[in-house]
Amino acid sequence: MPDSLAEQLRSDMECEGLLECFHGLKPLDRECFEVLVESEEPLTIDEIGEAVDRERSTAYRAVQRLLQTGFISKEQINYDQGGYYHVYQPTDPEKISGEMQRMLNDWYAKMGQLIQEFEDKYEEAESVPASS
Numbered sequence: 001m002p003d004s005l006a007e008q009l010r011s012d013m014e015c016e017g018l019l020e021c022f023h024g025l026k027p028l029d030r031e032c033f034e035v036l037v038e039s040e041e042p043l044t045i046d047e048i049g050e051a052v053d054r055e056r057s058t059a060y061r062a063v064q065r066l067l068q069t070g071f072i073s074k075e076q077i078n079y080d081q082g083g084y085y086h087v088y089q090p091t092d093p094e095k096i097s098g099e100m101q102r103m104l105n106d107w108y109a110k111m112g113q114l115i116q117e118f119e120d121k122y123e124e125a126e127s128v129p130a131s132s
Helices: 005-010 017-023 028-038 044-053 056-069 092-125
Strands: 072-079 086-091
Touching: 028 044, 028 056, 028 086, 044 056, 044 086, 056 072, 056 086
Parallel strands: none
Antiparallel strands: 072 086
8 A cells, every 4th residue: 555645646546455555444344345246145154265365263253354344244043043153244335435435535634634734834934034
């Protein structure tokens, strides 16, 4: 991932890179998300782990990060004889993109504020005569 905004604008970024850019997700998180998107039905942690060739606990941590960002949802399935398990599926892409748009708007407003503070600060510095 590029370090500066200028580098980011010059780089060839794919839309999936937004997962990392907006939420700091790791490549494994992105892999797990792609597995869920490509699946025709919700998957268990074991199935996700197998698909990305990682141990259950590693897949579980990636899935937890995806849940925290709201990119996926979790559903509890109950056994008839007692007990349960969870399955995971991607959230509606429109909801995800709407959240990213909101974050981008917030970021844009914050950057505009900081740029104005920068201008104000250095305009004041220029107007103060240097003492000899």
